[in-house]
Amino acid sequence: MSEIFVLAEIAGEKVAKTTFELATLGAHAGSVTAILLAPAGRGAEFAAHLNAGPIERVIVVESDEFARYGVPASAYAISQLLTSQKPSALLIASSAFGKEVAGCVAVLTDSGIITDAVDVAADLTATQIIFGGSMTVHSRVSSGISIITIRPNAITPDLKASTPEITNESIEIPPTAKLAEVLSLEPPITGGRPELTEAQIVVSGGRGTSGDFSPVEAFADVLGAAVGASRAATDAGWYPHSHQVGQTGKTVSPQLYVACGISGAIQHRAGMQTSKTIVVINKDPEAPIFELADFGVVGDLFAVLPQATEGVRARKS
Amino acid sequence: MEGGRLDRLSVDSVLNDLDEYAVEEALRIAEAHGGNGAGAPHSVTVISMGPERTVDVARKALSMGADSAIIITDDALAGSDALGTSKVLAALIAKGDFDLVICGTESTDARMSVIPAMIAMRLGWAQLTFAGSVTVDPVAKSAVIARMTESGVEKMSASFPAVISVVEKINEPRYPSFKGIMAAKKKLMEVQTLASTGIDANLVGTAGSKSTVIDAVPRPPRAAGIKVVDEGNAGTELVNFLVEKKLI
Numbered sequence: 001m002s003e004i005f006v007l008a009e010i011a012g013e014k015v016a017k018t019t020f021e022l023a024t025l026g027a028h029a030g031s032v033t034a035i036l037l038a039p040a041g042r043g044a045e046f047a048a049h050l051n052a053g054p055i056e057r058v059i060v061v062e063s064d065e066f067a068r069y070g071v072p073a074s075a076y077a078i079s080q081l082l083t084s085q086k087p088s089a090l091l092i093a094s095s096a097f098g099k100e101v102a103g104c105v106a107v108l109t110d111s112g113i114i115t116d117a118v119d120v121a122a123d124l125t126a127t128q129i130i131f132g133g134s135m136t137v138h139s140r141v142s143s144g145i146s147i148i149t150i151r152p153n154a155i156t157p158d159l160k161a162s163t164p165e166i167t168n169e170s171i172e173i174p175p176t177a178k179l180a181e182v183l184s185l186e187p188p189i190t191g192g193r194p195e196l197t198e199a200q201i202v203v204s205g206g207r208g209t210s211g212d213f214s215p216v217e218a219f220a221d222v223l224g225a226a227v228g229a230s231r232a233a234t235d236a237g238w239y240p241h242s243h244q245v246g247q248t249g250k251t252v253s254p255q256l257y258v259a260c261g262i263s264g265a266i267q268h269r270a271g272m273q274t275s276k277t278i279v280v281i282n283k284d285p286e287a288p289i290f291e292l293a294d295f296g297v298v299g300d301l302f303a304v305l306p307q308a309t310e311g312v313r314a315r316k317s
Numbered sequence: 318m319e320g321g322r323l324d325r326l327s328v329d330s331v332l333n334d335l336d337e338y339a340v341e342e343a344l345r346i347a348e349a350h351g352g353n354g355a356g357a358p359h360s361v362t363v364i365s366m367g368p369e370r371t372v373d374v375a376r377k378a379l380s381m382g383a384d385s386a387i388i389i390t391d392d393a394l395a396g397s398d399a400l401g402t403s404k405v406l407a408a409l410i411a412k413g414d415f416d417l418v419i420c421g422t423e424s425t426d427a428r429m430s431v432i433p434a435m436i437a438m439r440l441g442w443a444q445l446t447f448a449g450s451v452t453v454d455p456v457a458k459s460a461v462i463a464r465m466t467e468s469g470v471e472k473m474s475a476s477f478p479a480v481i482s483v484v485e486k487i488n489e490p491r492y493p494s495f496k497g498i499m500a501a502k503k504k505l506m507e508v509q510t511l512a513s514t515g516i517d518a519n520l521v522g523t524a525g526s527k528s529t530v531i532d533a534v535p536r537p538p539r540a541a542g543i544k545v546v547d548e549g550n551a552g553t554e555l556v557n558f559l560v561e562k563k564l565i
C-alpha cells in the first residue's frame with residue numbers, strides 16, 4: 001500500500017483542523033503519515049492532538065527554527081523526510097504558507113505540484129475547480145512525489161478516534177534556509193471568531209452595509225461563523241483587508257455563505273462560488289449575486305439580518 | 318541597488334493586475350533612495366516570460382518608469398508548469414546583477430502563488446513574500462517586510478539578494494504619463510530565446526511539465542434557488558430555510 005504524507009500545521013495552540021481533512025483525503029490513496037514540525041520541547045503535546053482520523057503514523061521534528069525562519073526551514077525538513085522515506089504523495093493545506101512550502105518542496109525534490117485541489121482519488125488524481133467555479137479539472141502529477149495542496153473545507157473529515165505510532169526525527173536546517181528571519185508575529189484579529197478559510201459558515205458584508213458591520217457580526221456570532229467582506233468594504237476601511245473574500249482576497253468554501261449587501265462582481269464570486277449553500281440578502285432584485293443564491297432575499301439587510309439573528313437565537317435557547 | 322520585477326502574461330495580454338503593484342513598488346523603492354534612470358543610482362528591470370505579446374506587457378511597465386526589460390519567449394516554453402517557469406525565470410535573474418526581485422503574490426491566470434518562493438529557492442536567495450509593506454536599507458543592503466497572510470502579520474527581515482512578493486494592498490499603481498509612454502519606446506528591450514539560457518528544452522514547456530491535465534469539464538450552473546421579497550418576515554423565512562437544510 002502506498003505511503004501518503006500530510007503536513008500537520010499548527011494554528012495557535014492546536015493542530016489545524018485542515019490536518020484531518022488532509023488525512024481523510026490521503027487515506028483514499030494509502031496509509032497516512034502526518035509530519036509535525038513543532039517548537040522545541042512541544043512535539044509530544046501537539047502530537048497528542050493527532051488522535052483522530054485515519055492517521056497511522058506521526059513523525060515529529062522539533063525545532064524553534066521553523067517559527068523563526070518560515071517557509072524554507074519547513075520545506076527543507078519536509079524534503080529530507082521525503083527523500084529518505086519516499087512516500088508517493090505529500091498533501092498540504094492551501095494556505096499562503098502551505099502553498100509556498102509545497103512549491104519549495106517541489107523544487108527541492110524535483111516533483112510535480114498541483115495547488116488548490118478539492119479532492120484526491122485513490123490513484124492520486126486531483127480535482128480542482130477553476131475559473132471562478134465554472135470548470136472542473138482533473139490532473140495528476142507525472143513525475144516525482146505527488147505534491148498536492150488542498151483547499152480547506154473541501155470535504156468533511158473522518159474524525160474517528162485513532163492512536164498513531166509516534167516517532168521523532170532530528171533534522172539539521174541548512175544555512176540557505178535561514179536567509180530571512182521572522183522578527184515578530186501579530187496573530188490575526190478574529191474577535192474570537194473562527195478563521196475565515198476554515199469556518200463552516202461565513203457571513204460577509206459589502207458596500208450595502210454602509211460601513212456598519214454590526215448586523216453582519218451579530219448574525220455571524222449567533223451562527224458561530226467567520227465574518228467576510230467585499231473589496232468595496234475593505235477598501236473603504238470598514239473591515240480589515242485580511243477578511244476580504246475574492247480574487248485578491250481569500251477563497252472560502254464553507255457549508256454556508258451569506259452575502260449581505262454584496263452585488264456579486266466576478267472578482268468576489270471567484271472567492272466564494274464553491275460554497276455549498278449560498279444565501280443572499282440584497283435590496284436590488286437585479287443584483288448578479290442572486291444567480292448563485294440557494295436562498296435569496298430581496299430586502300434591506302438592516303431589517304432582515306436582525307430578524308434572522310433573533311430567529312436563530314430563539315431556536316437555540 | 319537594482320530592482321528586478323517579474324510578470325506573467327495574462328490571457329488578454331494586459332499587465333497582470335497584481336504585477337502592476339510589483340512594478341510600482343520597485344519604482345517607489347528606487348525613488349525613495351535617489352531614483353532610477355540615466356544618472357540615478359538605481360535601475361529597475363522588467364523580466365517576463367510568455368508568448369510574443371509579452372512585449373506589450375513589458376512596454377506598459379517601461380512606460381510606468383522601469384528602465385529596461387528582458388523578455389523570454391520561445392515555443393518550447395508553452396505549457397510550462399510552475400517548476401519550468403521558475404527554472405527559466407531563475408536562470409534569467411541569475412545572469413543579471415540584481416539585489417531584489419519583486420513579484421506579485423499571484424498571477425491572475427495560474428493563481429498558484431508559488432512562483433516567487435520557488436524562484437528564491439532555486440536561486441538560494443532570501444524569500445520575503447506576501448509583503449503588505451516593504452522598507453529597504455540600500456546601505457545595509459537589507460529589507461524588512463510585513464508579511465500578511467491568514468496566520469497574521471509577520472515582520473521579516475533579510476539581507477540582499479532577496480525575492481519579494483507584494484500583496485495588492487501595498488500601493489496604488491501609477492498610470493503611465495504621456496511622457497512615460499513616449500520614453501518607453503526608446504528603452505532597451507532584450508528578447509531572449511530558450512537557447513540563450515542554456516536550459517534543456519525537455520525540462521520546460523509541455524515536455525518538461527511534471528503534472529498532466531486529464532480532463533477539464535464545464536461545471537453545471539447552480540440550480541435556481543428560492544427568491545423571496547421581504548415583506549416583513551423574510552428574516553424568519555431565512556431561518557426556516559437554514560433549519561430545513563440542517564445548517565443550524
Ligand SMILES: Cc1cc2nc3c(=O)[nH]c(=O)nc-3n(C[C@H](O)[C@H](O)[C@H](O)COP(=O)(O)OP(=O)(O)OC[C@H]3O[C@@H](n4cnc5c(N)ncnc54)[C@H](O)[C@@H]3O)c2cc1C
Pocket residue numbers: 205206207208209229230231232233244245246247248249250260261262263264265266267268271281282283284287299300301302334
Ligand atoms: C483586480 C481586481 C481585483 C478585485 N478583487 C476583489 C476581491 O478579491 N473581492 C471583492 O469582493 N471584490 C474584488 N474586486 C472588486 C469588485 O470588482 C467589486 O467592485 C466589489 O466586489 C464590489 O463590492 P460590493 O459588492 O460590496 O459593492 P457594490 O458592487 O457597490 O454592491 C453593493 C450592493 O449592496 C446592495 N445594497 C445596498 N444597500 C443595501 C441594504 N441596505 N441592504 C441590502 N443590500 C444593499 C446594492 O443593491 C448592491 O448590490 C476586485 C476588482 C479588481 C479590478
Ligand SMILES: Nc1ncnc2c1ncn2[C@@H]1O[C@H](COP(=O)(O)O)[C@@H](O)[C@H]1O
Pocket residue numbers: 323324325326333335336339364365366367402406419420421422423424427428429430431432433
Ligand atoms: N511567466 C512569468 N513571467 C514573469 N513573472 C512571473 C511569471 N509567472 C509568474 N510570475 C510572477 O510570480 C507571481 C506569482 O505567480 P503564480 O505563482 O503563478 O501565482 C506573479 O504575480 C508574477 O510576479
